[in-house]
Amino acid sequence: DQQVKQNSPSLSVQEGRISILNCDYTNSMFDYFLWYKKYPAEGPTFLISISSIKDKNEDGRFTVFLNKSAKHLSLHIVPSQPGDSAVYFCAASAIGGNQFYFGTGTSLTVIP
Amino acid sequence: NAGVTQTPKFRVLKTGQSMTLLCAQDMNHEYMYWYRQDPGMGLRLIHYSVGEGTTAKGEVPDGYNVSRLKKQNFLLGLESAAPSQTSVYFCASSYLGTYGYTFGSGTRLTVV
Numbered sequence: 001d002q003q004v005k006q007n008s009p010s011l012s013v014q015e016g017r018i019s020i021l022n023c024d025y026t027n028s029m030f031d032y033f034l035w036y037k038k039y040p041a042e043g044p045t046f047l048i049s050i051s052s053i054k055d056k057n058e059d060g061r062f063t064v065f066l067n068k069s070a071k072h073l074s075l076h077i078v079p080s081q082p083g084d085s086a087v088y089f090c091a092a093s094a095i096g097g098n099q100f101y102f103g104t105g106t107s108l109t110v111i112p
Numbered sequence: 113n114a115g116v117t118q119t120p121k122f123r124v125l126k127t128g129q130s131m132t133l134l135c136a137q138d139m140n141h142e143y144m145y146w147y148r149q150d151p152g153m154g155l156r157l158i159h160y161s162v163g164e165g166t167t168a169k170g171e172v173p174d175g176y177n178v179s180r181l182k183k184q185n186f187l188l189g190l191e192s193a194a195p196s197q198t199s200v201y202f203c204a205s206s207y208l209g210t211y212g213y214t215f216g217s218g219t220r221l222t223v224v
Contacts, residue, residue: 002154009152034212041203043116043215044155089155098162099145099170100213104154 004092006103014111019077023090024042026071030038030092034089034100035064035075038087047088080110114138118203124224125193133188133219135203143206144186145170145213146178148199155202161186185186194222 003026013019023033036044050057050064050073057064057093063076064107070081087107116137125131135144146158158169161180175197177189186205190197200220202211 004154019154036215041218043204043217044213045215046212049212098143098168099157099160101157102151102155102175 002104003080003101004090004103006031006090007089008106010109011108012111013080015082016079019075019080019084019108019110021077021088021108023073023075023089023103024071025073025092025101027092027094027101028071029094031095032035032093033064033066033073034091035062036089036091036102037079037110038089038105040042043105044089057058077108080108082112084108085110113211114207116203116216118201120219121217122220124221125190127193127195127223128176130189131179131193131194132190133201133203133221135188135205135216136185137184137186137203137205139205139207139214140183141205141207142183143208144174144180145204145206146186146188147202147204148172148200149202149218155208157187158201166186173178174196193221195223198223199220 027033034049035046035047040046066073089105090103093100145160147155159178164183203216206213
């Protein structure tokens with residue numbers, strides 16, 4: 001069963017507006033979360049991370065929010081740019097774990 | 113910086129043929145992973161290795177074998193290819209299991 005879920009396969013946003021990508025997880029042992037960005041014909045690249053001791057982490061235009069009680073995290077991109085158009089994967093790992101579990105991805109299109 | 117290199121980038125196999133995908137990393141990472149990406153399924157872990165000489169099964173190991181004879185290389189083998197193994201394969205490496213991964217650019221495999 002999918003332990004990390006991204007329920008929106010796609011999202012379209014106007015340039016300059018906010019993009020919000022959502023991710024839900026089921027395993028309460030997950031304590032470290034990552035977002036990856038993937039362009040066509042390339043491998044995923046690391047974007048931003050958050051550990052369970054925080055509820056927010058910012059890096060420039062990208063902010064990740066974690067709601068542990070709801071087992072939910074979100075990625076905010078402000079302002080969105082056409083170059084942000086890509087597939088975004090969230091991933092989660094448990095304490096002492098050997099692997100990350102990935103969601104199914106959300107394809108973001110930023111319209112100029 | 114080469115990072116993670118996958119060879120080949122593309123391959124077409126006939127059902128029943130065998131092949132080996134090579135992953136090489138130059139970052140001295142302990143952990144290496146093989147994922148497959150299919151539409152609507154996200155990234156699913158096939159096999160992984162926590163160090164030279166070790167391998168372990170992931171979520172979808174059937175039909176694949178792996179070897180990690182050298183720390184920098186992780187090989188994925190298909191003994192008898194099936195059309196269900198048509199996919200994009202990604203190799204990744206990390207310093208520790210709960211550190212972010214560095215991905216290769218992928219191998220697109222088609223089994224006809």
